[in-house]
Structures are given as C-alpha cells and as structure tokens.
Amino acid sequence: MIPAGFEYERAASVEDALALLARHGDEAKLIAGGHSLLPLMKLRLASPGVLVDIARIPGLGYVREDGGAIAIGALTRHCDLVESDLLRRRCPLVAQVAAEVGDIQVRHRGTIGGSLAHADPNADLPATMVALDAELVAQGPGGRRTIAARDFFQGFLQTALRPDELLVEVRVAPTDGAGTAYVKFSRRRQDWAIVGAAAVVRNGAETVVWTGVGSTPVRAEGGIEAAAAALEPSGDLSGSAAYKRHLAMVIAGRALAAARGAA
Numbered sequence: 001m002i003p004a005g006f007e008y009e010r011a012a013s014v015e016d017a018l019a020l021l022a023r024h025g026d027e028a029k030l031i032a033g034g035h036s037l038l039p040l041m042k043l044r045l046a047s048p049g050v051l052v053d054i055a056r057i058p059g060l061g062y063v064r065e066d067g068g069a070i071a072i073g074a075l076t077r078h079c080d081l082v083e084s085d086l087l088r089r090r091c092p093l094v095a096q097v098a099a100e101v102g103d104i105q106v107r108h109r110g111t112i113g114g115s116l117a118h119a120d121p122n123a124d125l126p127a128t129m130v131a132l133d134a135e136l137v138a139q140g141p142g143g144r145r146t147i148a149a150r151d152f153f154q155g156f157l158q159t160a161l162r163p164d165e166l167l168v169e170v171r172v173a174p175t176d177g178a179g180t181a182y183v184k185f186s187r188r189r190q191d192w193a194i195v196g197a198a199a200v201v202r203n204g205a206e207t208v209v210w211t212g213v214g215s216t217p218v219r220a221e222g223g224i225e226a227a228a229a230a231l232e233p234s235g236d237l238s239g240s241a242a243y244k245r246h247l248a249m250v251i252a253g254r255a256l257a258a259a260r261g262a263a
C-alpha cells in the first residue's frame with residue numbers, strides 16, 4: 001500500500017522540531033525510526049499532512065550515567081540499547097528486552113522514544129519501563145517535565161504526551177542487586193508478543209507488568225494468579241481471552257522465577 005501524500009520537514013534540533021509542531025499544529029506528526037508510523041500510513045490508518053523528521057537531531061542518541069540514574073536519549077535505537085555496556089552492567093533488563101524487539105532491521109531503525117510514544121499495547125519496552133519505574137522526560141514550548149512511566153501510557157496508542165511535546169529522554173534507576181527478567185510469548189521468534197511479562201525483584205518487593213493483555217501495560221496486583229484471572233484481554237487471531245489469561249499467568253510465573261533467581 002502507498003501512503004497518502006504528505007509534506008516533509010527535517011528538524012535540525014529539538015527547538016526546531018517544537019517550532020515545526022507549533023507551526024503545523026494537528027497536521028504534524030513526528031517521525032523517528034518510522035517503523036511504527038510508516039506501516040500505519042501505508043495502511044491509511046494514519047494520514048498526517050506533515051511529517052516532522054527528528055531522526056537526525058544530533059545529541060538525542062545516548063546511554064549514560066546521570067545523577068545516579070541511567071539516562072537514555074529518545075533517539076537511541078534498539079540495537080544501541082542491546083549493545084550498551086552500561087545497560088548490560090547496571091540495568092540489563094532494558095538491553096535484554098531491546099534484543100526481543102522485532103528483527104535486526106527493526107532494531108537498527110526503531111528508537112526507544114518511538115516505541116514508548118507509539119504505546120502499542122503489545123510492545124515490549126512500555127511494560128518494561130513501567131516495571132522499572134522509569135521516568136520519561138518530555139520537552140515542550142514551556143520547557144521540560146517528567147512523567148512517571150506508570151502515568152505515561154493512557155490507552156490504545158495514547159500517552160500523556162501533549163501534541164506540542166517531544167519525548168527527549170528516558171531515565172531508569174540502576175538495578176544493581178535486584179533480579180530482573182522478561183519473558184515474551186510469540187508465535188515465531190521475531191514476532192510481536194502475544195503476551196509478555198517484565199519482572200523486577202528489588203529489596204524484597206516483587207513487580208510484574210504485562211504487555212498484550214490490555215490497552216496499556218498492566219501491573220499484576222495482589223498475586224499473579226488473582227491478577228491474571230481478573231484480566232480482560234481481547235480475544236483475536238492470536239487466541240481467546242481465556243487463552244491469554246492462562247498465558248499471562250504462566251508467563252508471569254516464569255518471569256518472576258527468573259527474576260528471583262537473578263536477585
């Protein structure tokens with residue numbers, strides 16, 4: 001399929017991107033790696049009048065220590081998360097999950113900012129960020145603000161980002177001494193998750209967050225079995241709601257066991 005026609009603007013800086021968003025208003029859509037937006041455009045499920053390309057903004061692709069946290073620039077590609085020595089040592093869950101995203105071509109184009117801003121309910125990184133209690137930094141005309149990952153995902157492809165804002169950074173606390181794991185169940189190795197679960201065991205507290213069982217990442221509250229039984233996933237070609245509830249329980253159990261073993 002061929003997308004509808006659109007104008008193209010390339011932003012040279014964050015400020016430039018914000019100015020372009022302000023100028024084009026509702027017509028404008030940011031594009032980073034293009035691996036979620038372009039498929040939607042080709043299916044004509046999205047038809048932005050203006051694409052604001054942020055992929056070449058310098059200085060937004062990094063993983064570094066900053067004030068006790070690990071700061072990840074929004075344009076950091078999945079493959080760079082996988083390769084990051086800092087993440088592998090101090091927050092290995094992010095590198096592990098990034099390695100589970102799609103295939104090698106997707107990982108070389110797609111960005112962490114695009115994945116989080118797109119908020120696909122079956123994506124791997126959103127649930128991971130909620131499990132890690134990450135902070136997401138947005139920049140708009142009035143400056144920067146920080147949004148907790150648990151408040152960021154608001155519905156199917158919906159986030160707390162305002163239309164005039166860019167996601168510029170993701171901040172995670174190092175998980176030194178904690179156990180973390182991600183278990184993804186998909187039909188084939190490189191497919192999207194039917195159900196996935198991120199688990200973090202830290203200071204005696206156990207957190208499990210699912211992907212694929214709701215319109216946003218879902219935190220397991222009050223024990224895995226009860227939480228899985230209360231889920232209301234939609235049945236589709238991947239399986240019925242009952243199948244996904246069962247899968248959620250099994251996958252969460254495996255993720256938690258792996259995280260406990262790594263703690």
Ligand SMILES: Cc1cc2nc3c(=O)[nH]c(=O)nc-3n(C[C@H](O)[C@H](O)[C@H](O)COP(=O)(O)OP(=O)(O)OC[C@H]3O[C@@H](n4cnc5c(N)ncnc54)[C@H](O)[C@@H]3O)c2cc1C
Nearest residue numbers: 030032033034035036037102110111113114117123124167
């Ligand atoms: C074949 C295929 C398989 C895939 N498999 C998986 C998978 O298994 N797991 C998984 O999690 N994902 C998967 N993906 C999605 C992939 O991870 C995408 O790269 C990612 O979801 C979006 O990143 P992007 O940089 O390509 O974003 P884009 O497509 O450029 O943008 C996506 C959305 O985010 C917005 N956006 C982008 N960057 C910003 C920003 N900095 N601030 C504000 N808004 C922004 C855009 O306006 C757009 O609405 C797959 C994609 C493909 C094509």
